[in-house]
Amino acid sequence: AEQWLQEQAQAMGWSKATKLEGRNTTQGLIGVLLKNNIGAMVEVNCETDFVARNQSFQKFVQAASTACVRYMDQVEGDANLTKVGLNSEALKQIKLDDGKSLGDHLALMIGTVGENASLNRAICYKAPESINLTGYVHPAPTEEVPSEVPQFGKYGSILAYKHTSADSNGEVAKKVCQHVVGMKPARIGDKSRDEPAKDKDDETCLIYQEYLADPSYTVAEVLEANHVEVVDFQRFECGEKTKTDDETVRAVN
Numbered sequence: 001a002e003q004w005l006q007e008q009a010q011a012m013g014w015s016k017a018t019k020l021e022g023r024n025t026t027q028g029l030i031g032v033l034l035k036n037n038i039g040a041m042v043e044v045n046c047e048t049d050f051v052a053r054n055q056s057f058q059k060f061v062q063a064a065s066t067a068c069v070r071y072m073d074q075v076e077g078d079a080n081l082t083k084v085g086l087n088s089e090a091l092k093q094i095k096l097d098d099g100k101s102l103g104d105h106l107a108l109m110i111g112t113v114g115e116n117a118s119l120n121r122a123i124c125y126k127a128p129e130s131i132n133l134t135g136y137v138h139p140a141p142t143e144e145v146p147s148e149v150p151q152f153g154k155y156g157s158i159l160a161y162k163h164t165s166a167d168s169n170g171e172v173a174k175k176v177c178q179h180v181v182g183m184k185p186a187r188i189g190d191k192s193r194d195e196p197a198k199d200k201d202d203e204t205c206l207i208y209q210e211y212l213a214d215p216s217y218t219v220a221e222v223l224e225a226n227h228v229e230v231v232d233f234q235r236f237e238c239g240e241k242t243k244t245d246d247e248t249v250r251a252v253n
């Protein structure tokens with residue numbers, strides 16, 4: 001009987017999803033999960049902020065984040081940082097513990113909340129031993145969340161970095177991750193190639209930006225003082241326009 005009910009719910013979910021398809025989904029949440037040497041950040045969209053606060057929607061965002069980490073666990077890593085981008089269609093194919101796809105669970109959730117929703121994109125990292133990962137969501141949770149539980153917010157970032165014992169607990173890297181959300185850098189920047197912007201408010205290179213936690217320093221000065229090297233970062237803002245939604249797989253040196 002339980003299986004029949006589940007099948008009926010799934011069928012109703014797909015029916016509802018088909019009816020609501022095409023309705024704009026500009027609200028939603030960014031989910032971030034870090035587990036050992038793997039990090040995943042996923043964007044799930046819905047029509048209204050009201051649904052974004054719905055428990056069923058939030059649980060789905062957490063399930064999608066967890067599924068992306070599991071998916072990345074199967075991807076073969078190497079000596080470099082491996083970075084995988086997943087578009088909407090690729091995300092829908094990922095399987096959960098129960099054998100159903102994220103696409104199936106999305107349809108079930110749509111049936112529950114009664115509003116269109118979409119799996120938009122995800123970025124996943126797999127780091128070798130020499131590289132660490134840290135993540136941040138904004139607004140940050142008001143209570144401490146266990147590390148194995150995905151966090152979610154309107155903005156998210158993941159930072160891949162190398163460090164020496166000066167930042168052994170990752171505090172500086174965590175603050176730089178927060179900086180990425182707040183200051184929206186476009187790239188890390190390279191001192192041998194990039195010049196600082198004439199107007200500091202227009203600066204898009206991370207290393208030349210004023211450090212959010214203490215604007216009397218640049219990010220580069222903070223990184224150098226604490227022997228932290230940023231290898232890569234990614235920032236998601238819920239509902240932002242993206243250049244491409246193609247699936248990409250590449251290694252970051």
